Amino acid sequence: MTPGPIISIRGLEVGALSRHGMLRPLRGIDLDLPHAATTGLVGESGCGKSMTARALLNITPSPMRITAGSITLDDGKTPPVDLAALDPDGAPMRAIRGRRLAMIFQEPMTAFSPVHTIGNQIAEMLLIHEKLDKRAARERSIEMLDLVGMPNARQRFDAHPFNLSGGMRQRAMIAMALACKPEVLVADEPTTALDVTIQAQILELLQRLQQELGMTVLLITHDLGVVARTTSRVAVMYLGQVVEETTTESLFDNPKHPYTQGLLGSVPRLGSRRGRRERLPAMRGSVPPALAELPGCAFHPRCPKAVAGLCDVVKPRMAEVAPGHRARCLLYPEVLAASAALEAA
Amino acid sequence: MWGFILRRLVWMVPTLIVISIISFIIIQLPPGDYLSSYIARLEALGTTVDQATIDALRLRYGLDDPIWVQYFKWLGNIIFNGNFGYSFEWRLPVSQLIVERLPTTFLVATCSLLFAWSVALPIGIFSAVKQYSWGDYVFTVLGFLGLGIPNFMLALTFLYVSNRYFGLSIGGLFSPNYINAPWSLDKFIDLLSHLWIPVVIVGTAGTAGLIRITRANVLDELRKPYVETARAKGLHPMLLILKYPVRIALNPFVSSMGFILPGMISGEVIVSIVLNLPTTGPLLYAALLSQDTYLAGAFVLMLAVLTVIGVLISDILLAWLDPRIRLS
Numbered sequence: 001m002t003p004g005p006i007i008s009i010r011g012l013e014v015g016a017l018s019r020h021g022m023l024r025p026l027r028g029i030d031l032d033l034p035h036a037a038t039t040g041l042v043g044e045s046g047c048g049k050s051m052t053a054r055a056l057l058n059i060t061p062s063p064m065r066i067t068a069g070s071i072t073l074d075d076g077k078t079p080p081v082d083l084a085a086l087d088p089d090g091a092p093m094r095a096i097r098g099r100r101l102a103m104i105f106q107e108p109m110t111a112f113s114p115v116h117t118i119g120n121q122i123a124e125m126l127l128i129h130e131k132l133d134k135r136a137a138r139e140r141s142i143e144m145l146d147l148v149g150m151p152n153a154r155q156r157f158d159a160h161p162f163n164l165s166g167g168m169r170q171r172a173m174i175a176m177a178l179a180c181k182p183e184v185l186v187a188d189e190p191t192t193a194l195d196v197t198i199q200a201q202i203l204e205l206l207q208r209l210q211q212e213l214g215m216t217v218l219l220i221t222h223d224l225g226v227v228a229r230t231t232s233r234v235a236v237m238y239l240g241q242v243v244e245e246t247t248t249e250s251l252f253d254n255p256k257h258p259y260t261q262g263l264l265g266s267v268p269r270l271g272s273r274r275g276r277r278e279r280l281p282a283m284r285g286s287v288p289p290a291l292a293e294l295p296g297c298a299f300h301p302r303c304p305k306a307v308a309g310l311c312d313v314v315k316p317r318m319a320e321v322a323p324g325h326r327a328r329c330l331l332y333p334e335v336l337a338a339s340a341a342l343e344a345a
Numbered sequence: 346m347w348g349f350i351l352r353r354l355v356w357m358v359p360t361l362i363v364i365s366i367i368s369f370i371i372i373q374l375p376p377g378d379y380l381s382s383y384i385a386r387l388e389a390l391g392t393t394v395d396q397a398t399i400d401a402l403r404l405r406y407g408l409d410d411p412i413w414v415q416y417f418k419w420l421g422n423i424i425f426n427g428n429f430g431y432s433f434e435w436r437l438p439v440s441q442l443i444v445e446r447l448p449t450t451f452l453v454a455t456c457s458l459l460f461a462w463s464v465a466l467p468i469g470i471f472s473a474v475k476q477y478s479w480g481d482y483v484f485t486v487l488g489f490l491g492l493g494i495p496n497f498m499l500a501l502t503f504l505y506v507s508n509r510y511f512g513l514s515i516g517g518l519f520s521p522n523y524i525n526a527p528w529s530l531d532k533f534i535d536l537l538s539h540l541w542i543p544v545v546i547v548g549t550a551g552t553a554g555l556i557r558i559t560r561a562n563v564l565d566e567l568r569k570p571y572v573e574t575a576r577a578k579g580l581h582p583m584l585l586i587l588k589y590p591v592r593i594a595l596n597p598f599v600s601s602m603g604f605i606l607p608g609m610i611s612g613e614v615i616v617s618i619v620l621n622l623p624t625t626g627p628l629l630y631a632a633l634l635s636q637d638t639y640l641a642g643a644f645v646l647m648l649a650v651l652t653v654i655g656v657l658i659s660d661i662l663l664a665w666l667d668p669r670i671r672l673s
Binding site: 054057059089093094096097098099102103107111112113115117121124125128129160162176296319321 | 425569570571573574575576577578579580581582588589592593666667668
């Protein structure tokens with residue numbers, strides 16, 4: 001029997017009341033993270049990828065907070081917990097954060113405190129969650145630095161972030177996130193700030209550790225090449241919603257949602273068969289502001305396949321449009337049926 | 346770290362030499378000299394001074410020497426004998442005048458500084474963490490009131506209210522019957538009952554500014570990604586704020602501490618005059634008014650030296666707090 005998803009997010013909404021109205025960066029996320037696999041989360045800037053990651057750890061930046069939905073953490077051994085229902089600053093949430101769910105951030109320079117040694121910041125994880133004494137925490141931290149391939153781990157324990165190169169800092173960040181051997185690792189664009197050769201090394205490291213430790217990874221990126229190389233499942237986000245979710249293979253071979261099709265179409269390719277003077281296809285328009293409240297499908301103003309009278313009226317729901325392939329597009333009868341049922345209800 | 350301190354100490358030497366030269370030039374700038382004003386005073390009182398005495402005095406004070414010889418005599422006297430010259434307003438050695446007032450000066454300054462910090466830091470941190478909350482607004486209003494009300498006004502109000510309604514004598518640091526009494530427990534209690542007033546008055550002005558600075562610094566740091574990293578670790582929110590943003594927000598704070606030391610000597614002149622405090626502030630003020638050159642000169646030199654020492658101390662503290670400065 002295959003175990004169920006370790007994380008399942010249902011109808012997750014994050015918002016805040018601002019001077020200009022209700023800001024809603026997440027508008028109902030449904031997402032499952034299968035156990036011990038890497039899931040990719042892709043989308044344009046501002047679509048809510050990073051907010052999803054933060055909501056998962058219940059660290060949405062103030063004044064943003066989770067307003068609806070559930071995030072169930074279920075390892076199949078201990079009773080399931082709904083993270084969305086926990087107080088973000090309360091002890092139960094803090095006991096999970098860092099120990100069972102950990103996160104890697106985009107900018108390894110600014111994500112470390114500049115005035116504390118990296119050793120101090122890694123050992124802190126162990127001091128909080130494992131009640132180790134300082135000496136034991138130090139030894140474990142050095143082991144972690146070794147594990148992520150930090151040369152001279154023992155000396156680097158006392159180094160400050162500004163003493164390390166970008167790649168080394170990101171390794172230290174990974175060592176910190178993995179210090180308590182978390183079940184789920186959220187990596188928010190872990191390679192965006194690094195140069196290309198280092199990117200490859202860090203991705204390999206993440207893949208190796210994911211397999212060795214049997215971790216569940218949510219990899220957030222806007223780089224489709226990274227998704228193709230490292231993930232087994234992918235969710236595509238648009239404007240605070242997941243619009244397509246399937247296996248990586250199925251997504252690249254047979255994208256269902258017009259948005260995904262547009263994304264894949266706008267990736268430049270080497271040696272394109274249509275000659276060199278061809279223009280790179282780009283998607284029309286840009287992501288509408290988070291305040292905009294559109295009737296119908298959120299993507300219809302930019303969609304080349306939009307049907308007037310349908311897409312600008314009916315709000316689509318997620319539905320299975322092919323085996324193991326879910327999408328949120330009214331052009332598929334399954335989606336239309338599910339959405340019409342919702343409208344009627 | 347020790348190399349850093351040593352380098353800074355070595356650099357202090359030329360700075361201090363330049364400062365002493367400038368101080369000397371400043372005290373020599375007014376026309377005439379110590380002796381000519383002294384003779385003028387004696388003659389104004391009807392005393393005639395014969396030429397032999399004048400010549401003897403001129404020789405004794407070396408007033409006919411070239412200016413650079415006088416400079417070295419002045420500096421030599423200060424360095425080797427601790428002799429800053431003679432105040433003709435007070436007819437006492439300058440060093441004695443200043444030393445007499447230093448303990449009370451540092452007592453009032455240190456207490457008001459500690460008062461200001463212990464009030465301002467927690468409030469500043471609170472205001473930053475709970476930005477735009479009711480508490481933040483209340484403290485902001487109080488802070489601006491504290492900044493806006495002149496200290497002497499506050500001092501006068503205190504004097505009036507405590508005398509009119511409580512019948513207390515709050516001028517000075519001691520009740521009249523204790524001023525010349527030897528130290529005892531009663532005198533100490535009497536001191537405490539007087540000390541809190543200048544401490545609170547001088548402290549409030551500093552507090553208001555410090556709250557604003559702390560609030561702004563902590564707010565800047567709260568938005569930094571490392572705070573989010575620390576949150577993602579599951580750190581207790583209170584510990585998190587103290588360990589990361591507050592720690593880093595202290596840096597600009599510490600770097601401005603260099604100016605506290607000279608401020609202790611020259612600061613709060615008006616409050617000290619209003620409250621009749623035996624501190625150095627009023628002495629400096631009087632010396633400047635009456636052109637008491639050596640007294641004023643000693644102050645100019647002392648303030649400059651204290652600034653240099655204060656900056657050195659804050660640099661050392663900063664290097665100790667921030668490895669980016671210490672190690673790069």
